[in-house]
Structure formats: structure tokens, C-alpha cells
Amino acid sequence: MMRKGLMGMLMLLLAGGIAMAGASGSWLHIHVDEGGRHGERVRVNIPLSLVQELLPLIKVDDFDRGRIRIDSLGLDDEFGDIDLEELWQIIKDVGDAEFIRVQTEDNDIRVVKEGDWLIIQASEGSDSEVEVRFPLAVVDALFSGEPGELDLLAAVDALAEHGRGGDLVRVTNGDTRVRIWIDDINSED
Amino acid sequence: MGKFLKKIFLAFLILGLVVVVLPIAVGAGVVALAYSTGTVTVDVDDGQGTDFTLPLPAGLIPMALRFLPDEVCRELEREVEPSWEAVRKAVDEMNRIPDSVLVRVDSGDDHVRVVKEDGRIVIRVWSDDGHVNVAIPLHMVSAVVDQLERACF
Numbered sequence: 001m002m003r004k005g006l007m008g009m010l011m012l013l014l015a016g017g018i019a020m021a022g023a024s025g026s027w028l029h030i031h032v033d034e035g036g037r038h039g040e041r042v043r044v045n046i047p048l049s050l051v052q053e054l055l056p057l058i059k060v061d062d063f064d065r066g067r068i069r070i071d072s073l074g075l076d077d078e079f080g081d082i083d084l085e086e087l088w089q090i091i092k093d094v095g096d097a098e099f100i101r102v103q104t105e106d107n108d109i110r111v112v113k114e115g116d117w118l119i120i121q122a123s124e125g126s127d128s129e130v131e132v133r134f135p136l137a138v139v140d141a142l143f144s145g146e147p148g149e150l151d152l153l154a155a156v157d158a159l160a161e162h163g164r165g166g167d168l169v170r171v172t173n174g175d176t177r178v179r180i181w182i183d184d185i186n187s188e189d
Numbered sequence: 190m191g192k193f194l195k196k197i198f199l200a201f202l203i204l205g206l207v208v209v210v211l212p213i214a215v216g217a218g219v220v221a222l223a224y225s226t227g228t229v230t231v232d233v234d235d236g237q238g239t240d241f242t243l244p245l246p247a248g249l250i251p252m253a254l255r256f257l258p259d260e261v262c263r264e265l266e267r268e269v270e271p272s273w274e275a276v277r278k279a280v281d282e283m284n285r286i287p288d289s290v291l292v293r294v295d296s297g298d299d300h301v302r303v304v305k306e307d308g309r310i311v312i313r314v315w316s317d318d319g320h321v322n323v324a325i326p327l328h329m330v331s332a333v334v335d336q337l338e339r340a341c342f
Contacts, residue, residue: 027289038297045291050282057275186289 025049026160027186035175045186048160055153066153067145085143091118092136116162129172135162227309227326236319247329251336262341270342280334283310284327 026049032042055066062072070084091099091113100111110121116136123129141158145151159182169180228244269276283305292303302313310330312323 040294040296043290043293045289047282047286047289050279050286053278053282054275057272057278059271186287 025184026163026182027184029179029181029183031177031179033177035177039175047186048156048182052153052156055156066156067149067151070148070150085147088139088143092140127172127174129170131167131170133166133168135159137162227329228324229326229329230322230324232320232322234319234321236317247326248332250329251332254333254336254340257337257340265337265341273338273342277334277338280327280330284308284331 026047028044028046028048028051030042030044030046032040034040059065062069094113096112096114098110098112100109102109106125108121108123110119112119112121113136118134118136118139120132121130135158137158138155141154142150142152144154163182164184167179167181169178171178227247229247229250230242230244232242234240286305288304288306290302290304292301294301299316300314302311304311304313305327306324308328309324309326311325312321314321
């Protein structure tokens with residue numbers, strides 16, 4: 001059950017990640033820094049309005065007008081009997097809490113609700129860490145469409161409104177660091 | 190005899206006009222077009238002898254598309270038409286956003302920049318060995334989109 005719950009959380013995360021794709025005046029920033037003298041540095045600055053305009057026009061298989069069918073994501077094998085929308089309603093109505101904690105010798109995974117944020121933290125060993133933070137409003141917006149659908153467009157709007165305030169994604173793996181965040185600044189740093 | 194000389198003179202005058210004036214007029218037209226519509230610039234230096242800068246009047250490209258063969262149009266209609274609205278929106282949006290560095294990659298001595306700058310999309314790739322710079326006026330891209338739409342869809 002715990003594993004299925006975790007997979008459900010990760011799915012929400014994935015859908016929210018796709019939703020980081022639109023909002024007028026906002027910019028999505030992706031920074032990748034490899035360590036070392038010849039390490040690669042990548043900066044991507046995307047005007048979210050661009051994706052906001054394009055998202056409704058994309059029609060591929062089960063993705064149509066900014067919405068995607070949950071059952072098209074091929075997750076039945078992992079948690080076919082879990083209703084993601086229902087799971088989200090339960091999480092949303094609970095106060096701040098640590099919902100999931102999986103600790104093994106090398107790994108530590110936490111899913112936490114903290115104020116208006118859903119936070120997922122995972123670490124492996126001493127030099128690999130991932131932290132993903134989503135405003136609750138974004139996940140709420142994802143499930144605001146028809147039953148069985150994820151409304152990415154609505155999530156994008158919610159992200160624009162609530163997504164500022166720190167890194168949305170932070171990954172550290174050895175010398176490599178990745179950051180993703182949203183703000184109103186169109187500069188590279 | 191006088192009439193014959195007049196005809197010869199007229200023939201040389203017409204020939205002179207064709208050989209001298211026409212190229213000048215075309216050249217002036219191209220320069221005027223370049224000034225009025227901007228230029229697509231390709232600048233290459235591979236550090237091994239290839240070194241050139243090629244400025245093309247941006248207005249020429251949509252004009253050239255008027256002569257697009259029907260079969261190319263049909264191919265475009267089949268392949269691109271379903272995504273055409275997305276293409277148009279993307280171009281419109283790129284026109285709208287402020288000047289910015291969209292992509293920056295630095296890897297050792299290799300560097301890439303994709304920048305929106307003065308109404309152009311500029312792609313710069315360089316290393317110690319050389320560089321490639323391409324600058325494309327966005328209004329030209331809009332004009333190409335308009336022209337293709339008129340011609341093919």
C-alpha cells in the first residue's frame with residue numbers, strides 16, 4: 001500500500017512537472033551545473049506564456065486541449081486500484097503531516113505536506129538528493145477537470161499564481177546540481 | 190545612313206541599359222529590401238579556412254515562397270497543417286516576449302547561446318576553433334508563416 005501511495009505521489013509530481021508550462025509574464029528557469037573545471041553549465045529560460053499558448057493546441061493521442069486522461073498514463077500495473085483524485089482529496093483535507101517515510105540503509109524518501117506545499121524529498125547515499133515542492137493549489141487544479149483527467153492548463157495557471165517562492169525542483173547528484181524555479185525575471189541568472 | 194546610325198545608337202543604348210542600368214537597379218532594390226526588411230545573417234568561421242558572412246535580405250525569403258511548387262505545398266499541407274496554429278502562436282509569442290537569453294550552454298571551450306535580441310532570434314555557437322552565428326529577424330518568420338498560409342493552406 002505504501003509503495004502504491006508513493007507511486008501515486010510521484011505521478012502527481014510528474015503531472016505537475018508537465019504543468020510547469022505556462023503563465024503570462026512568468027519565466028521557467030532550469031539550471032544545470034556539472035562540477036569540475038570542464039563541467040557543463042546549462043541555462044534555459046522559457047517564457048511560460050509561450051507554453052501556455054501552445055498547450056491547448058497540442059493534440060496527441062490522449063492529450064487534448066491541455067488535458068490528459070489519467071488511464072492513458074499506463075499506471076494500472078503499479079496502482080490500478082488507487083483512485084488518484086480520491087487520494088488527493090484525502091491528503092488535501094489533512095493538516096500538515098509526513099504522509100510517507102521510507103528509510104532503508106541507503107535511501108530515504110519522504111512525502112510531506114507543509115503549509116500550502118506538497119514536498120517530496122528523496123536521498124540515496126550521501127551525495128544524491130532530490131527535493132520537489134509543489135503548491136497544493138497546483139495539484140488541486142490538476143484534478144479540477146473532468147473525472148479521470150488531469151487538467152494541465154489549470155495547473156499552469158495555478159502554478160503561475162502560487163509557484164513562486166523558492167525552487168520547485170532541486171537535484172544534487174555528486175557534483176551535478178539541477179534547479180528549476182519560476183519567477184518574473186527574464187534574465188539567465 | 191543617318192537612320193542606320195540612329196538605329197545602331199538606339200540598339201547600343203538599349204543594350205547599355207540592360208547591361209548597366211538593370212543590374213544597378215536590381216542591386217539597389219536588393220539593398221533597399223535589405224534595409225527595409227532586415228537581413229538573415231549567417232556568419233561562419235571554422236578556423237580551417239572557411240570564413241564567410243552571408244547577409245540575405247529577409248524580404249526575399251517570403252517573396253521566394255510565392256513560387257513554391259504545388260507538390261511542396263501539398264506535402265506541407267499534409268505534414269505541417271495540423272500543427273500550423275501552434276507554429277503561428279509560437280511565432281507570435283516569440284515576437285511578444287522581451288529580449289532575453291533563452292538558452293545558454295557552456296561546456297569547457299564550447300559555448301552555445303540562443304537569444305532574442307532586437308527583434309531577431311540569434312543563435313551563436315563558438316569554441317576555440319571557430320564560430321557559427323545565425324540571426325533571423327522574427328518579422329521575417331512571421332512573413333514566411335503568412336506567405337505559406339496564403340499559398341498552401
